[in-house]
Amino acid sequence: MTPVFFKKRPAGQTPFRIIIMLSAWGFALVVASFLFLALGLVLDEMLGTSPKFMLAMLFLAIIGCLIELYQEVREIIKKEGEDPFSRRRK
Numbered sequence: 001m002t003p004v005f006f007k008k009r010p011a012g013q014t015p016f017r018i019i020i021m022l023s024a025w026g027f028a029l030v031v032a033s034f035l036f037l038a039l040g041l042v043l044d045e046m047l048g049t050s051p052k053f054m055l056a057m058l059f060l061a062i063i064g065c066l067i068e069l070y071q072e073v074r075e076i077i078k079k080e081g082e083d084p085f086s087r088r089r090k
Helices: 015-047 052-080
Strands: none
Touching: 015 052
């Protein structure tokens, strides 16, 4: 039995790389929120609806980023071979 620290990882799947990829989602969430917020503000000004499109676009950006982040984490877990969602509970 080999120790845990000698386990071979697939190329490009170092823990540092995984942490950097997941932390980049924070930046993506902020950028997407501001872009969709600005787009909603422009739509509100054009159509005369006060905060409706602005709030809808903000929530759309946040929900979309969270869904993508969830899928990314599931992908990383599957590559590591430890998918806790596919295990059957006894």
